[in-house]
Amino acid sequence: MIGQLANQDKFSNVTFSPRGGGTGTNGQSLTSGVVVDLSRHMNKVLEINEDEGWVRVQTGIVKDALNDAVRPFGYFFSPDLSTSNRATLGGMVNTDASGQGSLKYGKTSDHVLSLQAVFADGSLLESSESVDVLNEGTFAKQAVEIARQVCASQQALINEKFPPLNRFLTGYDLKNAYQADDDSFDFTRILCGAEGSLAFITEAKLNLTPIPKARTLINVKYNSFDSALRNAPFMVEANALSVETVDSRVLNFAKQDIVWHTVSDLISDVPGKEMLGLNMVEYAGQDEEEVAQAVKALTDSLDEKLKTEQDGIIGYQVTNDVGSIGRIYNMRKKAVGLLGAVKGSAKPIAFAEDTCVPPETLLILSLSSAHCLMVTNSITACLGTWMQVYCMCVRHWTCAILNKNL
Numbered sequence: 001m002i003g004q005l006a007n008q009d010k011f012s013n014v015t016f017s018p019r020g021g022g023t024g025t026n027g028q029s030l031t032s033g034v035v036v037d038l039s040r041h042m043n044k045v046l047e048i049n050e051d052e053g054w055v056r057v058q059t060g061i062v063k064d065a066l067n068d069a070v071r072p073f074g075y076f077f078s079p080d081l082s083t084s085n086r087a088t089l090g091g092m093v094n095t096d097a098s099g100q101g102s103l104k105y106g107k108t109s110d111h112v113l114s115l116q117a118v119f120a121d122g123s124l125l126e127s128s129e130s131v132d133v134l135n136e137g138t139f140a141k142q143a144v145e146i147a148r149q150v151c152a153s154q155q156a157l158i159n160e161k162f163p164p165l166n167r168f169l170t171g172y173d174l175k176n177a178y179q180a181d182d183d184s185f186d187f188t189r190i191l192c193g194a195e196g197s198l199a200f201i202t203e204a205k206l207n208l209t210p211i212p213k214a215r216t217l218i219n220v221k222y223n224s225f226d227s228a229l230r231n232a233p234f235m236v237e238a239n240a241l242s243v244e245t246v247d248s249r250v251l252n253f254a255k256q257d258i259v260w261h262t263v264s265d266l267i268s269d270v271p272g273k274e275m276l277g278l279n280m281v282e283y284a285g286q287d288e289e290e291v292a293q294a295v296k297a298l299t300d301s302l303d304e305k306l307k308t309e310q311d312g313i314i315g316y317q318v319t320n321d322v323g324s325i326g327r328i329y330n331m332r333k334k335a336v337g338l339l340g341a342v343k344g345s346a347k348p349i350a351f352a353e354d355t356c357v358p359p360e361t362l363l364i365l366s367l368s369s370a371h372c373l374m375v376t377n378s379i380t381a382c383l384g385t386w387m388q389v390y391c392m393c394v395r396h397w398t399c400a401i402l403n404k405n406l
Contacts, residue, residue: 002036002200003122016120018196020091021062023083039088042202045069054113056205059090075208078105082333090201096173096193100242100329101282105209109173109192116203117191119143125199127188143198148185151178171195212284214291217325218298219267220279220316227312228277234311238298241282246332248276259334262327270315277312280332282325 002016015033022029029035038060045066047056050073057066063084067076080100081087091097093115098107105111114128123138131148134141151158151174162175177189191201220235222228225247235243251267254260269275281298285291295318305313319325 007121020088021086023087078209114205117199119199214288215284217319218281222277222312225277231311244280246278273314
């Protein structure tokens with residue numbers, strides 16, 4: 001209905017923008033026009049196919065609500081965001097979100113089987129269907145045909161300019177939409193990451209992942225955040241499911257909140273040492289023995305490093321209980337949220353949010369960003385990195401009056 005209204009001449013100057021959970025950090029859902037909140041009424045699970053392992057949903061559904069619906073069938077939707085208790089599937093699709101576990105599970109677009117999209121003229125597209133079923137002259141057919149033509153004719157330039165990263169960038173995924181080997185084109189890849197700029201994504205068919213039978217989380221403790229950052233690539237090379245690096249500021253905020261009482265025994269202080277950095281390393285899989293072997297290989301290495309405090313490692317703790325693992329991740333999610341509620345005039349201001357960089361430069365960029373802020377502005381910084389998706393977030397502490405000059 002919105003598409004049909006928008007296509008009328010008298011509404012030609014009115015813009016409509018979809019909105020999910022509003023968790024994006026780049027103002028994706030902000031607009032001077034009409035905001036359409038899909039989370040209020042378009043939040044249903046439409047179909048669950050247990051035998052084939054897929055689900056069809058309306059895109060206003062919250063990610064955690066989707067997992068609650070499919071959990072009884074032994075599945076989950078694997079891209080795992082820190083905002084999963086409020087982020088919608090539509091937002092995940094439109095930003096091609098990845099998050100924890102993407103080293104193994106990939107990003108949202110890797111799990112999208114088909115999307116239903118509504119264009120500004122009201123034309124409807126099911127992305128898994130042939131373009132031949134679309135009516136001539138509609139925005140839907142034009143979008144598919146033009147996108148295919150651009151991807152095919154400009155492939156050499158696209159391959160030259162698009163970086164070879166596991167985590168793709170928000171925007172049109174021109175690199176992966178077209179395959180020259182068999183001349184195939186997947187418009188779903190274009191829609192994933194388009195931030196709603198092409199069409200409203202109203203429904204999604206998603207493949208599901210079996211819930212792991214074995215999970216182990218290893219919290220590796222460091223004498224400095226620099227040490228944690230420098231050691232994180234080693235954790236990735238150890239074939240972990242996910243690696244998240246947290247600095248002392250985030251940890252200290254968590255310790256001041258009631259949430260810390262739920263995990264204090266799982267991330268305990270090291271006697272005589274100050275914990276200033278943490279790597280949260282998870283292994284998970286269907287084969288319990290395989291997971292156990294991977295964990296042992298890492299802990300054996302950590303034991304050797306602990307003898308001389310090599311790499312700044314001062315201790316580690318292993319957690320196998322699923323409930324305890326969940327509490328630790330909930331602590332981390334809440335601690336990041338607490339950054340926005342600090343008392344006093346100094347506030348953590350977003351400086352680099354979800355910055356995607358090549359893995360070989362992530363460490364250098366993270367340390368340089370913090371050093372630059374501290375030296376040039378005499379302020380402190382809070383950093384977090386997600387090594388599995390080559391992603392960095394930096395927030396700097398500064399007073400309100402200084403913010404205007406930065």
